[in-house]
Amino acid sequence: MEDSRLVYSTETGRICAACQKPAATCTCKKKKSGSQTNIKYDGKIRIQRETRGRRGKTVTTISGFRLDGDVLRQLAGQLKRQCGTGGAVKDGIIIIQGDHRNTLLAELKKQGYTAILAGG
Secondary structure (H helix, E strand, O other): OOOOOOOEEOOOEEEOOOOOOEHHHOOHHHHHHHHOOOOOOOOOEEEEEEOOOOOOOOEEEEEOOOOOHHHHHHHHHHHHHHHOOOEEEEOOEEEEEOOOHHHHHHHHHHOOOOEEEOOO
């Protein structure tokens, strides 16, 4: 049993597998989440459809902008109005509810961005 590890303690609850500290005080997950953004900044705006991790709901994500938070939120508002749906901005990525790839591609190209469809 030398390769066993503690995953739950009746005293503290869940235990982090990486650092073996209680999950409530674990800092390694916070470090990972901030460093694992896969946003490419090569001048192209990537538009893709996603369903993973969203209970089967389809969303369109738009990434690759080099804009600050307020300007990005304003752009997201314009795109949401264009599609007639809701959405959000998280970690520099615009998330639009539903599959609106072609509408968003046309709108972003009209605004002067170099946009491409990504993810097959």
